[in-house]
Amino acid sequence: MATATATTGTVLVTGGAGYIGSHAVLALVDAGRPVAVIDTLATGFRWAVPEGVPFYQGDVADPNLIDRIASEQGISAIMHFAGSLLVPESVVKPLDYYRNNVVASRSLIESAVRNGIKHFIFSSTAAVYGVPEVVPVDEMTPKSPINPYGNSKLMTEIMLADVARAHPINYGALRYFNVAGADPAARSGQSTRGATHLIHVAAEAARGLRSEVMVYGTDYDTPDGTGVRDYIHVSDLAAAHVAALGALEAAPTESFALNCGYSRGFSVLEVLDAVDRVTNLKLKRTIAPRRAGDPDTLVAATARIHERLDWTPKYDRLETIVSHALEWERQLDLRGLRP
Template sequence: MSKVPVLVTGGAGYIGSHAVLALQDAGWPVVVIDNLVTGFRFAVPDGVPFYQGDIADEALLQRIFAEQGIGAIMHFAGSVVVPESVENPLKYYHNNTARTRSLIAAAVSGGVRHFIFSSTAATYGIPEVSPVTETCPQRPINPYGMSKLMSEIMLADTARAHPLNYCVLRYFNVAGADPQARTGQSTAGATHLIKVAVEAALGKRDTVGVFGTDFDTPDGTGVRDYIHVSDLAEAHVLALEALVAQPTQSLTMNCGYGRGFSVLEVLDAVDRVTNRPIERVLQGRRAGDPDSLISDNSRIKATLPWTPRYADLDVIIGHALAWERRLTELRDAAPAGEMPAGG
């Protein structure tokens, strides 16, 4: 298989930086574009060509395509905080939808043939069934989910009109960090439960909020499907290989483990791994939170040779904890202004 150079948008961010490592480990030439609004330059490995800029800058993209011979795009750049999307919907339609439209347009005009899109289970809204299959109705309940669904639609329409194939990967709850602690979730004020919990275990937060104890679940707290970020990154590499091997085929697949843990089960696991109990603050449920959100991952397992290596909650937490400690070391050693103040 010809391993074409891959442009990773948002490659200095959480999931994007893990995809860069996975591509490198698999022998693919990698190039990164990131505006560093939420990403970090240190997250891009030495030797990887890096362009600081906006994915809506089509002139810059055409220069990158020409200079680097880009044959595929993995698109992670965007905004991802659901409550913020409700408060500032236009930001999300600009960052996640309008900018993606510009990126797709540049890919078409630049002759890029393969496109992998970072989507989300939020496109399903509150599903009527669990586990959730790819054919479940997509009825987003917030601008974040809608902005991603609109991008999925744009990709499908573009692929019908131009020589471009794509893979949409709908993530469930991404967690953990690179097992070698090369990168991880570095954003200050992150809202991911496992990230928040390990921060609390290390004394970076005083408490962890539990939003809702009256869900229709065994212990009353919300159940989610947590996937290790490195297993997710590996799925992207395998999806790229599938697109290159069958250039007339496009794919849409859930990315999860097909099983769930409740909020209290996650916090109990963090207590167990860290041997330090976390103070929990019980609060009311947030609007739009489903009782349970678990992936049906039978399609990705049938389509790709994907065998998750880190599908163990304690392992996910252990890697997140190791990265959180590493992040403290990086922050203490970094010049002022180059690292987040907290998180």
């Protein structure tokens, strides 16, 4: 694995006022890296950007704004989180997703090349694999997305690969599995209204904000009949981005695509049981029909990320992920931040 020996400039975090992006900003600040943030605040929150971090409200597809940020802040790398991310919505509004996730990314990548920005980390997804035939899923698994969201992410990965062959820029595409939890110091967490992540939904139910948790399907080919997923703590994921940046800086002619997960899956019922244990409650569970396209099991093969990056997860116990998510829900109420 490779790590950079020195920092080289400011990191521009797009979507840095959102869930994962804000945690990446915290990780960069904690690592002593200078950071700037751009976010439309369509789904992000200004309070999620730490005090002292330069903030620009705007669109990554605005080339004049990106040029100004690059000039004012001395940008040497981009972490790109901005975009749309709801799978069901992408099926209903595919053109929105191709505009927000593909067209906007193309403009941002072009801005990076024009401004001599050398490193680009892209927020990708396990959705690029579609419904894989073999689990755990490694990076060589065929890419067969089954929805516009997955297609839009794969298209951007392809663009980055082509651009890296033609220009002096390298990239890391990090393919997330199921992201959950919140900053252990409760500085940020999942705050978007209507977010559908299971652990977030269960935490809301534990706070009395939902009367039940829907369980979509109990006829999967899994030990308890519910879908199994690989849940990764958002702060571990943010740390992986910092490690990926170090690897890109240390080897400026090399690029990579890596799975981000723990190589361990939990079923829907196991997750809800963990919430019950942590809260000493019993969440109401309502069984509903399974959703089209949901695989039985989706777990990451992670040998490559451990070989490539200087990264060791710190928060990989399910109860830890649940506890941090629950504490963040409590903080939203205490601080009056709930949207």
